[in-house]
Amino acid sequence: MTAQSPQRSVPGEHPEWLWGEPDPKRSYDAIVIGGGGHGLATAYYLAKNHGLTNIAILEKGWLAGGNMARNTTIIRSNYLWDESAAIYEHALQLWEQLPAELDYDFLFSQRGVLNLAHSLQDVRDSVRRVEANRLNGVDAEFLTPEEVAKICPIVNISPDVRYPVLGATFQPRAGIAKHDHVAWAFARACDAMGVDIIQNCEVTGFVKDGDRVTGVETTRGRILSDTVGMVAAGHSSVLAQKAGVRLPVQSHPLQALVSELYEPVHPTVVMSNYVHVYVSQAHKGELVMGAGVDQYNGYGQRGSFHVIEHQMAAALELFPIFSRAHLLRTWGGIVDVCPDASPIIGATPVEGLYVNAGWGTGGFKATPAAGWVMAHAMATGEAHELGAPFGLERFSTGHLIDEHGAAGVAH
């Protein structure tokens, strides 16, 4: 074995500490609860877009140790409805700027995403989504099976399988990024602007003056702030309940897995809602695959093996070459799913308390836009135009944003 070359193109080792480990101050201008991707992005844009630097991120565990470390890193914006396309496309445009802006190459790779269609209805829905995407300025095309095979030759386009590939949507600007490095890039930038990133600091309660939040109780003492944002993903409803706020989300285990390292065989990202699998190949060489959610509510950060088995069956039919691949490990994260498979961003009934939750199975791709919109709400007290449709009030007005079709994971 020879020592690893410092010139290797794929970051492997944890870099030197990119952020400090401050003790919490008595008070801040704003507090973000949750040091995952969305929390980090929220703090980053609070500081960068709104000049708020006397702020803290409170993380109950370690930085980016929840879903930010567990997702399958897919980034795309090809959602059906106008409201979703707007916010996810904003995210994609931010992703395109962020490596330069953060001065950190987190391996954002715009290798395209194929969403396969396996039935006549699937084809119709896909074509409709492509047309809707185009009207919203999102790059999208519908491909024949032969065109799919040109982009990803290992996809089995034989008509003699149970669920043949009848076509696919393709978004060329979509892709993947290295999730840990995204978190570290945001954390370094936050730290440099003066944001306190406080790990091992769990919020145990809220301090309120009537209907207004004035601070939080934590495992490291009381910390005061008139502006608090909850960005707690799978634990959002548990956290919000401590503030007396009820959220229409249900938490489910969502699993993913990787294979051993292989030579490059998979040049893009392939998703199939119908047979339920999504696959890409990480820069290092692992095949990264996502499964479906377990049907039951759960916080255990693990799911049932039969979900993995079902997903492997689908993967093998679509990619016969995977039959010799060895599974390296599987893991689960907890995702908070809304009834309409769209997120909740904005104010809560408690004044000064904001929430960013309900991203369900697809939060990673939205990281920068979620932070952008959440920061706007926290700094100005007003909903950002991209966030306004995603307020809690939509559940009583009836203006749901039903993205079960484009959200990509069977709920």
Added chain:
Amino acid sequence: MLQIECPWCGPHDETEYHYGGQAHVAYPEDPEALSDEEWAEYLFYRDNPKGPFAERWVHSTGCRRWFNVVRDTVTYEVLAVYTGARPEVASAGGDR
């Protein structure tokens, strides 16, 4: 995979069942009197505890009947299977 004991068919694999979410959510007694917020609560808001949770399951590939389970949402342990009113065991523990 969970093993769930159907009250009528006995223990079977989780894959024989489908999940029905929170148990004991009654249809509004006077639907016309409900405000939009109350309708939202009935339609979209469900408890989501970290700990024991009373939930519905249906034995889809067996007797196709619905029943209730109290299950811990962290350990996934099934604490009770029942029909009718929620048993006492269910309320111990609470949110964690």
